[in-house]
Amino acid sequence: MRETRLRSLLAEVPVPAAEEAERRGLSMVEEAFAQRQPAGRAVLPRLAVSFAIAALLAALMLTPAGAAMRDWIGDVFTAGVPDAEPGLTEIPGGGGLLVQSPSGPWVVQGDGSRRLLGRYEDATWSPRGLFVAAASGHALSAIAPDGTPRWSLSATGPVSDPRWSPSGFQITYRAGSSLHVVAGDGTGDAAIARGVEPLPPAWSPQGLALLAYVASGGELRIADSNRGEVLGSAAALSGIETLEWAVDGSALLEASPAALRLREVTVRKALAGLGIGPPRPVPLPPGATVRAAALSPDGATIAVLLLFGGAGERPPHSEVALIERPRTSLRRLLNVPGPLSDLAWSPDGSRLLVSWRDADQWLFIPTDGRGRVRAIDGIAAEFAPGDPGASSFPQIEGWCCR
């Protein structure tokens, strides 16, 4: 067979409606191009805006009103929220917390009672809070909240970041750099992707067997969790640390320390196709570093922890803020000195829980901006029984289920 003949045959096959397709494609591509911000052109205006805002802030700080604001930032919460409660006697907003301490994960019930599950790490709730999946070396285990192990499997590499699907039928986890999916009863374990980034994947919230993850090389992929087939891909946000799927399935949230952005996701009927839209950057205040970001349970709001570096004589401070979708205006809820960490929405969306390690406090913050911030003191010792001077602070892994 002559290869030249094959070449010409392939080049001659008529492609139906090729010209119309080309025109439609060009219009889509030009629209996407018009929405992007060319890096080279944007530098000067951005710098100018940053300088203008910095100058405005400096001026504000020197005025009497500005001095009041500086005092509020610097003094009101210097040593933690005043009138903090001395111990955890209930979870404001209800539900159950999953908290990782050096000795293992704890389940905290709504009345404040707690139980250590054992020597596990990376614990995660099942969708209705009936079980916890957790890692222990090369093993993945499912545990009842009373600490009873239900099943365990051995993996080919160190297990990390298990995540239960919203349907409860599947769990995904990483074994080394491979992404696995296993049935909720511990059977049918299979690797669906190799060479993935160390980032918790995100399940489609709509009961579809779809999983979003980031492959090494920085490719954001959406795959069929049963077969691992990649149904859609796009370039992931550089330095991505958070990937979340909005509850209506319409968007993915990507967060890195430097940026926050949303992408539309369109799933066609019967998984016949999947579209990932162009990224839509969410504007952040100048100088802000994103420490954490999380979508509200109804998917309409993004909560962010922002850290502002200690430029000049100003010490670093943190803000807890809400960004409403599709508008992207920022609503500040709290401003404290030093860094904040962890960020969890209450199951009903009425509160946020954040950790303030410097003050040894958890802060329960009303999201309507009206109620009082409830602070719980002495958190490190709460999760280190017998060690009242505990120096390590526990990490909030999840807040589940009313």
Added chain:
Amino acid sequence: LGTERRLVKEAQRGSRDALAELYSAHWGRAHRAAYLVVHDAAAAEDIAQDAFLAAVDALDRFDRRRPFAPWLHRIVINRAIDWARREALRRKVDEPAAHPAAEPPRQAIGEEMMDALAELPPEQRAVVVLRHLLEYTPGEIARMLELPRGTVNSRLRRALDRLRTTVEAAE
């Protein structure tokens, strides 16, 4: 290649004309390649569009020293393979009796070529398209599809054996 680098550079700086030129230079082959793998005009259009949207998305990070076409073709072909595999699976589940019972009428050579390609698994279609339409070497194809070169060669050999009858009939 020099012209392409200039176009990429200008597009990175925001030139809509440069983007349109890049699009015009690469759309046709990308679209045709997708169509030859998926055999579905709407899907081919979606795949080519998605690849160009990904290119716009990644434009600022694109290394101008590298040629644009292999990067684009890699996205197109991988997405086309994924689509064709999924479609094959869907047909298996939804239409178990869809094979035509009667001898099909004589077709134009383009249709015969498409029918012959349709008999191949998507992975073999993809290597044929990459090798004989887009003219990549087996080594380049291996890198694009993240396969060993031997696998590419064996897929090509099997595919060409099966296409032989159609091509020879056209000679």
